[in-house]
Amino acid sequence: MMDACTNHPTVKALSVCHGCGKPYCKSCLDEGKDFYYCKKPSCQELFRLENARALLPPRVNCPRCSSELELSDGDRASKKFHCPECDAFLDFTVDPPIALDNKDYTEVFSSMNQGHIALLKSILDDAGLDYYVTGEYFLATDPLIQPAKFYVLNDQVTEAREIVKKFSANLFTVTRRKDLSD
Ligand SMILES: [Zn+2]
Ligand SMILES: [Zn+2]
Numbered sequence: 001m002m003d004a005c006t007n008h009p010t011v012k013a014l015s016v017c018h019g020c021g022k023p024y025c026k027s028c029l030d031e032g033k034d035f036y037y038c039k040k041p042s043c044q045e046l047f048r049l050e051n052a053r054a055l056l057p058p059r060v061n062c063p064r065c066s067s068e069l070e071l072s073d074g075d076r077a078s079k080k081f082h083c084p085e086c087d088a089f090l091d092f093t094v095d096p097p098i099a100l101d102n103k104d105y106t107e108v109f110s111s112m113n114q115g116h117i118a119l120l121k122s123i124l125d126d127a128g129l130d131y132y133v134t135g136e137y138f139l140a141t142d143p144l145i146q147p148a149k150f151y152v153l154n155d156q157v158t159e160a161r162e163i164v165k166k167f168s169a170n171l172f173t174v175t176r177r178k179d180l181s182d
């Protein structure tokens, strides 16, 4: 039986903090990739380091053409991105990383709007689809100079097109409402 939370004596602890080893309840803990951490500054620093380790480095080499690629924060977290040099889709979620052929993927959507891009990504993530976004290389510092393109695994194109259809319809409704109220 787990002890009570160190901060809340009447609440049962969920786990011990990996930094200080004391028991805490759910609301007092942050969940890292491997461990829980409490809100104490020294333990939060360990939490931050654990999350940083879970990201890819800012630069990696393409496993197919060896070009050095500069990654956006999104690429570093998702670990799946496109090599603009050899046009391969790269999967760094596995070790060693693999290069996938672009003919296995089909374009389903493109946009210059960073808000739309982020929104569609979260929808596709929720749907569990295998997708890549190309042309996002300047997202971190500058506005997009070319549209970001969404590619989905060929087997999932029908499902993805349905999602994109609904997504685009919603965007159009929102835009229209805004136009009318202006
Ligand atoms: Zn702690
Ligand atoms: Zn607590």
Ligand SMILES: [Zn+2]
Pocket: 062, 063, 064, 065, 066, 067, 083, 084, 085, 086, 087, 088
């Ligand atoms: Zn490459």
